[in-house]
Each structure stands twice: as structure tokens, then as C-alpha cells.
Amino acid sequence: DKVKGKSNYILFKRASKEDILDQSELFKNNEILNLFLNKIPSISFIINEYRQIVYMNKYALEFSKINDLSEAIGKRVGELLNCIHSNEGKGGCGTSEACSYCGALNAFLTSHDGKPTVEDCQIILGPNKEAFDLRVWAHPTIYKGTQIYILTVKDIKHEKRSAVYERIFFHDLLNTITGLNLNIQMLKKKDCTDKDLFLERADYFVKNLIEEIQSHQILNAAENGDLLLRNTKINSIEFLKDILSFYEFQSKFNSKIIKIDVQSKNITFNSDTTIIKRIIKNMTINAIEATSKDDIITIGCKSDNNQIIFEVNNPGIMSKNIQLQLFKRSFSTKGHNRGLGTYSMKLLSSFIRGEIDFRTSKENGTTFFLSIPLNSVIQS
CATH class of the missing domain: 3.30.450.20 (PAS domain)
Incomplete structure (x- = not known):
């Protein structure tokens, strides 16, 4: 050093x-x-x-x-x-x-x-x-x-941006399409006895493909300052159930457990669903990638100090060198030119007046937080 x-x-x-x-x-x-x-x-x-x-x-x-x-x-x-x-x-x-x-x-x-x-x-x-x-x-x-x-x-933002975007986008796209193709090939077999399972998997990969494309469209618009907000009514518990449903198949496939914190608050508020969903999904993806087989990932929502706080917890501990480099634009724990996760969370949260933070410890694992001002709440 x-x-x-x-x-x-x-x-x-x-x-x-x-x-x-x-x-x-x-x-x-x-x-x-x-x-x-x-x-x-x-x-x-x-x-x-x-x-x-x-x-x-x-x-x-x-x-x-x-x-x-x-x-x-x-x-x-x-x-x-x-x-x-x-x-x-x-x-x-x-x-x-x-x-x-x-x-x-x-x-x-x-x-x-x-x-x-x-x-x-x-x-x-x-x-x-x-x-x-x-x-x-x-x-x-x-x-x-x-x-x-x-x-x-x-x-060199544009140079890095192009390299990272292409590598991430094509890497993730290829993985998703490969998974979709494998399940379609299994369905085409005459002796296939698990058609419902392969249909469920194919449906997951199609949804994931749409998510990948939308994710890059949103981030590209945010970096160019062209991101348009579309405020809608959001119910926190229903929102968490939607996140849970989306990752339910992936968590089973990876032998991970994702659950909603039983102490989560039921809060209804106005904000941009797409942006919040993108942030929480990034947090959840990071948690899935950071955990081992049979680990439990918990997603939740609470209100505190005039804020709505969404959180995603996993039992893993983040090393000090990673903590010090989080939220930098091209930093990734996945290797060269691989990740924009924490950077994109930070960038997107700024459009909804939100804040991203994290805590990590041996006792409580790692938790990422998205805090949104409570003055956007319309009903609780």
C-alpha cells in the first residue's frame, strides 16, 4: 500500500x-x-x-x-x-x-x-x-x-460508462437468455414431466429480461438528467410482497431464503414506484450475491424521524476496503467492469429526495437503507 x-x-x-x-x-x-x-x-x-x-x-x-x-x-x-x-x-x-x-x-x-x-x-x-x-x-x-x-x-466517465454498460448489459442479458433457452428446450422434449416447473422458470427469465432492459434504460436516463418522475400511490407492504414474489424463484434456485420483516409498517405514500423498486431490487440482488446457501435475507419497511425507511438485511459482513469504496461509479466487488449497483442506488435515490446508507457488523450482518422524507406520505 x-x-x-x-x-x-x-x-x-x-x-x-x-x-x-x-x-x-x-x-x-x-x-x-x-x-x-x-x-x-x-x-x-x-x-x-x-x-x-x-x-x-x-x-x-x-x-x-x-x-x-x-x-x-x-x-x-x-x-x-x-x-x-x-x-x-x-x-x-x-x-x-x-x-x-x-x-x-x-x-x-x-x-x-x-x-x-x-x-x-x-x-x-x-x-x-x-x-x-x-x-x-x-x-x-x-x-x-x-x-x-x-x-x-x-x-473518463463516458469511456468507463460505455465499457461498464456494455459488459454488464451483455453479460446479464446473455445469462438471462441462456436460462430462458434451456427451459424452452426442456419444454420441447416429448418426455418432459415437469412442464409446470419449466414454465415457471421460463416466466421468471422473461420477467428478468424485461427488468434488465428497464434497469439500464432508467440508469441511462438518470445519468443524462432525462429521468422523468411518475408519482403513484404506494403501499409499503404490498410493495414488499411484490419484491418478494419477483425474487422467490431466484432465491429457491440459489437455496436462499427471502422474507418480509414481521415488524414492517404498513404505510401508504406517493412516490415513483419504478425508481424505488429498482433501488430495492438492487439491494436484494446484492444481498443474494453476498450470502451463502440457506442464508436468510430480510426486507422490511419502518417509519422513523419523519422518514419512511426501506431496508434489506443479509447475515454477511462487509470488509472495510469495500465499505470505503461503496457508491463510487465504477467500483465493483464482482470484478473488472462488472457492477454499478451501489452507485445506481445513490444516483436514483437523489431523484426522489431519498438517502442511501448501510450498516455492517458481525452481530447484525449488513443492512442497506433507503430513507424517503415522510412529507411525501399521504396515508398510514
Whole structure:
């Protein structure tokens, strides 16, 4: 781990205000350098050995949503961009536990050892917690006797999005169609004695196929800002029964048990059924994939602190490294370019003024929560 192997000197120490201003002047007064950096259509930062910004080009200013370089001087890149982890550690950006998984920090640390490098960085920025996929190049150099590092940043969201979408969509689609085809072939056999069973399975795979297509349509619309809300009356218990019914066959097939919490509250409220269903189904899929044979998955609903809270629990425990990377756009526990589950939950919940959270412990397993403001309730 690059981060754990570094001293407090690199991660925590900062240059004085006077030194920062002196370093910044080296670049601000260089007309040729300014012209060159501002002609290159990429986001560029120049940082010192303490990871503090001493210069940035106009594309970096635009990406950071600031008007003047003076607003950035002395800050670290995560602090300027308002990374959600930049204030968690005692030393600011780069010093929290989550920072050990930051591609931008690891790129800098490699370049600090004298090696130019490139890393992909999954980061969540700003008050709206917007997820970004960035590619960060870090190059060490010495300018007028001062050690500096040039960071070049590229937004690769669309590149990642295309790769992940295609891989997930075609992988899941192929699995579903293969399952459907196998059951149809069994039904075509003259000596088939379990036609009702194979019809039930075929029906499940057809429904799953429709769900997969709708899921990708919804997520694509959400990312493009084109998602239209369709508020309808929702009864919480009937909603949970619908979820249970959909996954009943899959849970039997996988020897998992899904049940509704007997303490679930019967609440009727107005919201978008499709979005809530997509979120809870993602939670349920994750729970099914995270559990072992004969494990029990519990889905439920309660009201607390002026909120309706849907929850999905499984007995598994989530490791710390996974907890620290949840909700990042391209992060997956399933392997390269495989999952958008927790990210999509977070994104979709924002459209219904909802919040996604989780708890995990040895005693109670892992529970994911969807909280929706109670002021949307119309009847209980």
C-alpha cells in the first residue's frame, strides 16, 4: 500500500503561505508557460512536494468551478474539488482511511519516487456527491531549482460508462437468455414431466429480461438528467410482497431464503414506484450475491424521524476496503467492469429526495437503507 508506506512528511506537512506564494509566482509570471498550458485542452495542475496547488490552467479552473487561481493556491486538489473525504483525516486531503484507495494520491506518491505514472481515480465530489471517473497522470520535474509535480486529469466517465454498460448489459442479458433457452428446450422434449416447473422458470427469465432492459434504460436516463418522475400511490407492504414474489424463484434456485420483516409498517405514500423498486431490487440482488446457501435475507419497511425507511438485511459482513469504496461509479466487488449497483442506488435515490446508507457488523450482518422524507406520505 503506497499510502501506508509514506511518512507524515509527505501526507501531512504543508508549505508556509510565503513559500506557496513564491512558488506560484514562478509560474504566474512565465508568459510562455501560461500560453502553453492554457492551449493544451486538458485539466492541468502544478503541485509542490506537499501536494499543494501552486498553479493550474484554465481548464482546471473550469473543472473546479472557480474564477481565479488565488482561490486554489495552497489547497490540495481534493480540497479544491470538494472530495467527500478531503476533511475526514486530521491532515486534510490524502490523510483519511478512504484516501488509501485514491488513484490521484497513489499517482502522486509514485511520481514522488521519481517515476512518471498514470492511475484511474474514482472520486465523489461536491455537496451533491457527484461521482466521477478520472484518469490522472503524474510527472515529477524540477523547475528553477524547485521540485514540482505536474498532474494532468482527464474525465473518463463516458469511456468507463460505455465499457461498464456494455459488459454488464451483455453479460446479464446473455445469462438471462441462456436460462430462458434451456427451459424452452426442456419444454420441447416429448418426455418432459415437469412442464409446470419449466414454465415457471421460463416466466421468471422473461420477467428478468424485461427488468434488465428497464434497469439500464432508467440508469441511462438518470445519468443524462432525462429521468422523468411518475408519482403513484404506494403501499409499503404490498410493495414488499411484490419484491418478494419477483425474487422467490431466484432465491429457491440459489437455496436462499427471502422474507418480509414481521415488524414492517404498513404505510401508504406517493412516490415513483419504478425508481424505488429498482433501488430495492438492487439491494436484494446484492444481498443474494453476498450470502451463502440457506442464508436468510430480510426486507422490511419502518417509519422513523419523519422518514419512511426501506431496508434489506443479509447475515454477511462487509470488509472495510469495500465499505470505503461503496457508491463510487465504477467500483465493483464482482470484478473488472462488472457492477454499478451501489452507485445506481445513490444516483436514483437523489431523484426522489431519498438517502442511501448501510450498516455492517458481525452481530447484525449488513443492512442497506433507503430513507424517503415522510412529507411525501399521504396515508398510514
